[in-house]
Amino acid sequence: MAGVALVVSLVVSAVALVTGAWGAWLWQRLEADPRYWIGVRATQAGALLLTLLAGAVWLAPDSEPDNWLFWLYALLPLAVSLVAEQLRIVAAEQVLERRGLEGAADVRGLDEPAQRAIVREIVRREVGVMAAAALVIAFLALRIVAERGGL
Secondary structure (H helix, E strand, C coil), X not given: CHHHHHHHHHHHHHHHHHXXXXXXXXXXXXXXXXXXXXXXXXXXXXXXXXXXXXHHXXXXXXXXXXXXXXXXXXXXXHHHHHHHHHHHHHHHHHHHHXXXXXXXXXXXXXXXXXXXXXXXXXXXXXXXXXXXXXXXXXXXXXXXXXXXXXX
């Protein structure tokens, strides 16, 4: 089971690291790329895969980890992913609230440059949140690799 944990953790960490770095680059350049969200969803799938790995380790006979940190590192990525999704959803509400807008109807009443500015700010916040989450998931997956010797 230790070999499977190593491979899964390395793949998840690689995908999450690339996604996080790409998101940080997009965030810094104030750009948006629809393909980025494929990486975000792949990272979230990796977080789910780590949770399933923890379940397999728990069910497998004689593969109990020596260190409780394995459980933390395997289960926390899913929690990070869920919290990041909630923060991403709140990002739009915060931008609209800060500008004194109630919702999409108020945004439609603005001129096109103002609408684009609002959308750009919302997307930038969403990309930033998901990039940070991906980097945290990459770190946690790499910690499984470091701890897997105790598996």
